[in-house]
Amino acid sequence: MLAAGGSTRLGRPKQLLPYRGGVLLDAVLDLARGHPFEQRIVALGGSSDLVRATVDMGGFDVVINDEYATGCSSSIARAVGAVRSDIDGIVLLLGDQPEVSADAIAALLAGRGNAPIAVTRYENGLGHPFALTRATFPALAALHGDRGVWKLIDRLGSAVARVRVDGKIPRDVDNDEDYRQLLAGAAESA
Numbered sequence: 001m002l003a004a005g006g007s008t009r010l011g012r013p014k015q016l017l018p019y020r021g022g023v024l025l026d027a028v029l030d031l032a033r034g035h036p037f038e039q040r041i042v043a044l045g046g047s048s049d050l051v052r053a054t055v056d057m058g059g060f061d062v063v064i065n066d067e068y069a070t071g072c073s074s075s076i077a078r079a080v081g082a083v084r085s086d087i088d089g090i091v092l093l094l095g096d097q098p099e100v101s102a103d104a105i106a107a108l109l110a111g112r113g114n115a116p117i118a119v120t121r122y123e124n125g126l127g128h129p130f131a132l133t134r135a136t137f138p139a140l141a142a143l144h145g146d147r148g149v150w151k152l153i154d155r156l157g158s159a160v161a162r163v164r165v166d167g168k169i170p171r172d173v174d175n176d177e178d179y180r181q182l183l184a185g186a187a188e189s190a
Helices: 024-033 048-054 070-081 102-111 134-141 146-160 178-190
Strands: 042-043 061-064 087-091 117-122 127-131 160-164
Touching: 042 048, 061 070, 061 146, 070 087, 070 134, 070 146, 087 102, 087 178, 102 117, 102 127, 117 146, 127 134, 127 146, 134 146, 146 160
Parallel strands: 042 061, 117 160
Antiparallel strands: 087 127, 117 127
16 A cells, blocks of 8 residues: 655645545555455555544554655665565555555456556556556566556566556545545445
8 A cells, every 4th residue: 555645746645634434544454454465565654643633544554755845766666675575466555546446456366367567448448457466576576667567568568467447536635626526436335
């Protein structure tokens, strides 16, 4: 789970935005808790002390990425370094995408096959979550910037499984308008 961003576009910690009776990060952590993952890791960075004091991290190994301002690739590298040696791969979730469904995760894992990377293919394009095998960890650890994993996906081309899931790409929250749209969508589905 990548939740290390500094929320510079929003101006306050997006992990702690009120959402469905808790905060944004609670919703995504609860999604991950609902799956029988053998290990759960959350990468924190910006406002990490406040996030840890506010959000229940029970069931997660917490890694701190002090280099979060260099982009999410540094958080991926930090998290991959904490994966236990008996784990064959990871599912990469974003801490600001609470609309990712349990069904999308299940479909992704069921449809990955032997591909080194699987991505979810929504009605309007590719999006998170991703599933990545241990064989990709050296490449993940060497990525830089915010879109590094996307560049790896592009580079691997047809070796990447694109698993069809229903719906549109889940919203992520980068600014106030994104947050308003997320809340409006949550109100409609309630």
